[in-house]
Amino acid sequence: MDGTNIALTLFFLYWLAVIMLERKGILKKYNISTYGPVLMIRTTHGLKLLDKLAIPKKAWRVYADIGIRLMFIGMIAMFLVIILSDLAMLASIGDNSMPEPGKFNEARNIFLIPGVNEFIPLTWGIIALVVTLVVHEFSHAILCRVENIRVKSMGILLAVVPIGGFAEPDEEELFGKKEEEITYENDPYGDRRLGITINDDEPEKKVVKTDEKIATRTQRARILAAGVMANFVVALIAFTLLFGPVLGAMSPLGDTMIVDVAEDSPAYAAGIRENMVITQIDDTQIGNVNDMLEYLEGLDTGTMVTLHAASDRIISTYDVEVIDPDIEPSGISIQSIVEDSPASAAGLEAGTSIMYIDGSPIRSYTDFQSIMNTSVPGQEVTVEIGREDTEGTTSYNVTLAQHPDVETKGFLGVVTSYDGQVATSLGISVGEFPATAYLELFKSIPQMLKGLAGWIILLGLPIIGFAGEGFPGFSGTLAQFYEPVGWAEPFGIGVFWLANALLWIGWLNFYVGLFNCLPAVPLDGGHVFRDYMNAFLFRVTGNEEKAEHLSALVAATFAMLILMSFLFMIFGPYIVHGF
Template structure:
């Protein structure tokens, strides 16, 4: 039985125990309620702390007022994203280019639940979710006390382990039994508490005064926006630390990683293992695969080489001999063929590998680029291409002129590294652009002046810069970097800190934006409904009409948003089948 099955078994056993205790009334006795397998454990302890935290009322109101404005900005942004996504799906459907079903539109990946959403790692995701829920709920609670709304209890959410915290305001004071309102100079309903009484015989509705405490529209908006504001503030702080001092304390060791070594070969016997980072050969620093291959090309078989390699940021030396100077090239992978180009005319296909170009072996993309950079328009060259079955075909291609570089030949393919590269030391290496990628990450804050930067932040852990995603520093990825400066004493802990900040920042940002959507029961939905209600009342002067129309508009938006999310999930299945 693997870890997943054990976890499911523990969860089911826990859920059975919860059901039994709930039915016997034991949980209710201790003021505990259940929502499926989740326990809400309430307490009134700590309520006095809320009152103390709420003392600087003016500062908290300014904080919440900023939150209201950010909520409307987020509301517009999220509506734009939803509408744009729907239009893109419809356009792709009409053009018969609908993407096939994938993990990006699986239903489970819509929910931001660690362990359910496959993009969110369990450990870092659980920490981030806990922080997200706690700051969101307790920000609501503090603003409740600022606006003199009663908080009935606080507590934790438990599902085998704690998964969040909550604060429970008095809903009747916050929303009113019939959406009652207070009048003040900022509220269109005046300075009275209003209620609706229905005469059962005449069915006439009369607005009367009531002495029950009900939050004004402005107070309610502040309370609801406080949770979103808290998420945005935490996201800002987490990202500021991540993209600033934390990433700034990392330095790349090199780009060349050992990806394959035969267990019965001399390299393995000497101590070379997979995931090692090659930093130096003899007295020559190695920054990438090409530098390693260039150095080895100048050595004869039997030459002794001292290999310096890093494991967990500890560099050791290994003595090896050059055993084979005739290494077959792995080539570069052809990702796509540009239309109306020499490659298309010659019959070269996407998904194959170019092993030789004009007689030159192609080990890496650099080799491929160097051959073409020295070519000229009209030059005829040979291209030896290998397909997935290992069959090779030689094509004779007459190059066109490069569209961007005058006087340079143009083949018409987009390529990427073919993968592993065999070396004459008895092991294979791969290349990861560690330094370039680190600079890209550190440069994200500078991109936030445009839409592209915000989009990258929104999809960073899922699709990243080019579809690969950046879920944090995995054990393998962290091998490429070493902490320096203030972070050096932390060792591997700096990568744990980076992962925590990444997921705390991203989850708070995403949850904050999601809660801005104008759909009840989300915070943005309540604020949107109140705003529409106030606008219609100001225009018509009719409380009942304002209430009914605002409820209808909000319900319509909620339904449209729900259907949009459903369409994003099932759209590809409508074309390709379930």
């Protein structure tokens, strides 16, 4: 039985225990409610603290008023994103360009649940989710006390492990209505608590209107917007710390990593292992793979070099012998040939590899790019091609055309790929990760927020990253390329933990804040939207009952439209391409 099955088994055993304890009335005895497998553990301790925190009422109201405006901005932005996504998907059906089903539209990846969403790491995701829910709910609670709305209880949400916190305002004071209490006796399966009607004969929840709503529309909006505002503020603080002092305390060790070591090589005997980052050979700094290859070029067999390599950010030196200076370049693979291009005219074929151009070895994509960047239209070059099933190379004379994007540059007309692994004369293979450029690009994100591209990068960072690879954080192999410097040096690996925590706390708070802006009940944005729609329709109709009915209908329509949009995003590709 694998880990997933064990976890599911334990979870269902826990859920069974919850059901049994609820039926025996044990949970109710301790003021614990259940929503499926989620326990709401209530307490009245800490309510006095809310009153103390709510003392600067004017400041809190200004805070919440800003939150209302941000909520409407987020509401419009999120609704436009959903509508544009739907239109793009509908257009793709018309021109047969609907993307095939993939991980980006899987149902589990639509929801921001750590351990379920494959893009969100479990540990950092849980930490971020707890912070997100706690600040959201307690902001509601503080604004309730600011507006003199009673908070009945506070507590934690538990589903095997704590998944968040909550504050329970008095709904009669907040919304001006009192609902019939639903317990296990009148709702044994929990369907009514979830808004599900089993049959038409089932009595509806009784709603008793009070003579007067205690909270005004503005007060309710402040209370509801406070949670969203808290998420945005926490996201701002987290990202400010991340993109400022934390990333500023990281320095790249180098871009060259050892990806393979021959076990019978002197390098292996000297202690060289995979995933070490090479920083220096003898007295020469190694910035990238080409720096290393250029230094080793021309060294004779038996020459000893001192290799500086870092493992877990600790740099050690290793004396390594050159064993094979005449290694054939690995080349770059030709994935496809551009039609009517010089490569096509010369007879180059997909599935082969470019090994040499004008006698210069192509050991990496950097070599190929460097040669092509210095070429000119009309230049004749000799391209040597290698095939997997044939020894040696075949030469082709190719006259370069004008590059379609840069008039002064030559154009060969091949689409290439590079596996990133280069064999060296030391009996090791190395790969290159642009650690320096990656960190600089990461630091530049705040400057990019002046344009739309920056916001797209920030919103999609953990999922898409900078080039579709996603960015889970500074962990695993990626963390090997960096070391803490300055104030963070004494903390060692702790600075990477801090960076990961800030990344996920910022990103999840930002996303949850935006999601709660959507005009769909029961989300905060849905309640605020319905309240303001009610006020607008009352001005138009002059009839309070009619305005309330129409606003509820409009809000329900928006909620259904948003739900259907999410379902379309998930199932659209499967409907077109099949399940």
